[in-house]
Amino acid sequence: MILDTHETLASGASSRTALSVAAADFLGSPLLTPWTDPESGVTSRLLTPVGTPAEQARVAPIQQSFYYVNPSLHITPDGNARYWFYCAFPPANSAHSGRTLAVVEFAAGIIRHYPETAFTEASPMLDHETGEIYWANEQGIWRRTASPDDSPQRVAAFTPAITRNRPVRRYATHLTLSPDRRALNIDAGIGPDNPVGQAWLDDGRIEIWQTLQHTYNHGQFNPSTHHPGLLLLAQENCVDQKTGEIRYKDNRLWLVRRGDTRGLYPVYPDSLSSLVGPSYRPVASNSHLETPHAEVRTDPRQMHGHEWWSSDGDYIYYIHYQTGIERTPLATAGTSDARPELVWPHRTVSHAHASPCGNYIVLDALPPDAPDTHHVRFVNLRSRRTIDIVSRMPSPPAAFRPYHLHPHPQFCGPRGDYICYTLIRPEGGADVAFVRVSELVAATA
Numbered sequence: 001m002i003l004d005t006h007e008t009l010a011s012g013a014s015s016r017t018a019l020s021v022a023a024a025d026f027l028g029s030p031l032l033t034p035w036t037d038p039e040s041g042v043t044s045r046l047l048t049p050v051g052t053p054a055e056q057a058r059v060a061p062i063q064q065s066f067y068y069v070n071p072s073l074h075i076t077p078d079g080n081a082r083y084w085f086y087c088a089f090p091p092a093n094s095a096h097s098g099r100t101l102a103v104v105e106f107a108a109g110i111i112r113h114y115p116e117t118a119f120t121e122a123s124p125m126l127d128h129e130t131g132e133i134y135w136a137n138e139q140g141i142w143r144r145t146a147s148p149d150d151s152p153q154r155v156a157a158f159t160p161a162i163t164r165n166r167p168v169r170r171y172a173t174h175l176t177l178s179p180d181r182r183a184l185n186i187d188a189g190i191g192p193d194n195p196v197g198q199a200w201l202d203d204g205r206i207e208i209w210q211t212l213q214h215t216y217n218h219g220q221f222n223p224s225t226h227h228p229g230l231l232l233l234a235q236e237n238c239v240d241q242k243t244g245e246i247r248y249k250d251n252r253l254w255l256v257r258r259g260d261t262r263g264l265y266p267v268y269p270d271s272l273s274s275l276v277g278p279s280y281r282p283v284a285s286n287s288h289l290e291t292p293h294a295e296v297r298t299d300p301r302q303m304h305g306h307e308w309w310s311s312d313g314d315y316i317y318y319i320h321y322q323t324g325i326e327r328t329p330l331a332t333a334g335t336s337d338a339r340p341e342l343v344w345p346h347r348t349v350s351h352a353h354a355s356p357c358g359n360y361i362v363l364d365a366l367p368p369d370a371p372d373t374h375h376v377r378f379v380n381l382r383s384r385r386t387i388d389i390v391s392r393m394p395s396p397p398a399a400f401r402p403y404h405l406h407p408h409p410q411f412c413g414p415r416g417d418y419i420c421y422t423l424i425r426p427e428g429g430a431d432v433a434f435v436r437v438s439e440l441v442a443a444t445a
Contacts (some may be wrong), residue, residue: 224313229258
């Protein structure tokens, strides 16, 4: 589907040239509608929201930003902005499989939906340099450009010798490029096995470093050429496919390096209980499951989640649930010297992301037991001040739960000049939203 907003949104004799928007000011596009948070006064720009003139260009009932660690905003060599996003069409499919991709050409005022891009998990990833988009589904890993004249190309797939008649649940939770740009990470699910490794882009060969039995996912290549072949992995809660019983994670953060004889090893090999004292008994909850559960955890390593690399690859950031945002240096990871550093305290934080410079944080808070307190917040680590981008985020209706409607805010663009996130609408559905970081920095100076 192709919609040209120069034709559908312009009034009178306005020309295409007059409505073209340069990348430096793509937030002024007629595809975007300002929305101001009534409590904080922060203005976001929403992509084709329902009830506005821009709705004519909307391509899906649910339009979502990418998972918070995956890039999605491309600035072309000639300075134009393109943005990729998820599309969902309830009641079709779910967040596991069946969402599709669309791209906004802000300068041209065009949104293109590509229904052939159905993907699994949160696999889509933009290559900042080429502008190509990658995604994975049960058939393999795919690539295409934003051009309507292009078609998907399969870049890698498991051989029958690996799958052995077993279904492939995923190739990767979310794809990342190796720092030398020659490979994509693999953290797959094939039957009961969880193979990890990489897919070579030159010949499509998939190289498996290790096959794991417990569920390990959320693989992410370290972005630095100083740390080649290094994957950050997450140990995840497992659900027994026969009984439905949950096997809880006991240590979230792990590393594996290509060719390292140690194989998979924990970021924190030793218990961290001594750092929090005997009163530390937080209750863990999992908002991703259909049936609520709560489990008392005594070791902080069991309360870690939603991890990511610093832009220079020297630190591992993560959420310490019911505590805040922490990080630990890669230099001591896997040793008895590994220790957490509290970057920002926030008891109800769910997801977070750091700016490329490391001076700012954006987070969302989605405590399941306090839905009226859900919010998206910007943190200025230099001034130690904050401002809410969304002060009260509605909970999505039950019918949209399968589509994983979390805000997932992230710094986007090669320099992190913008924040993109998913705004949940009270009446249901979701909108992609943008905020200019410089405005948030000024508000928290």
